Amino acid sequence: KNQVEQSPQSLIILEGKNCTLQCNYTVSPFSNLRWYKQDTGRGPVSLTIMTFSENTKSNGRYTATLDADTKQSSLHITASQLSDSASYICVVSEQGGATNKLIFGTGTLLAVQP
């Protein structure tokens, strides 16, 4: 069964510190992997999209990595800010088929404290 698993489920860090969130997937065949940020009570917002040929992509203080061989991805947040408090969702696209299917992880809830 195609799955996306994220760890940790939740994380608390101090403002200014760095953190890394993990995503493991079993989706095959794989097309691309995305990271979304979802603020409480809001819709998800795209941070990065990586295809199987890309192994790193940055968006400001957010850097995503992808190892398609081990089926792992990470999202690194540098110099965290209070506004980084949100849920971070890893999403994997399955290649082929008519369902245009995206498989969503359950997210990592990040709290940045002053």
Place this chain on the structure above:
Amino acid sequence: NAGVTQTPKFRILKIGQSMTLQCTQDMNHNYMYWYRQDPGMGLKLIYYSVGAGITDKGEVPNGYNVSRSTTEDFPLRLELAAPSQTSVYFCASSDRLAENAGELFFGEGSRLTVL
């Protein structure tokens, strides 16, 4: 640029009532989607559309219906609401297929409670 707009933001329904969640996008995207998000679960696809007049079922379509008469609008209808339909509903749009790295733009969500 409004992006994807959903209404209403909140709604309480009684069991057996019907209602329509509205979704409109102003980006001229062909692809539109309806997802539901339940606590502790990943988003699940209810229905999607690849263009005006074309819709198809996702993973969890039972109890819902959609239509796509224009490129901009993609309403989701709940018939005979049940407590299991209590959820947060998200509409999204994209200009390409997900497998072609089409970026999804989400609305702000509609929180529905069925009592």
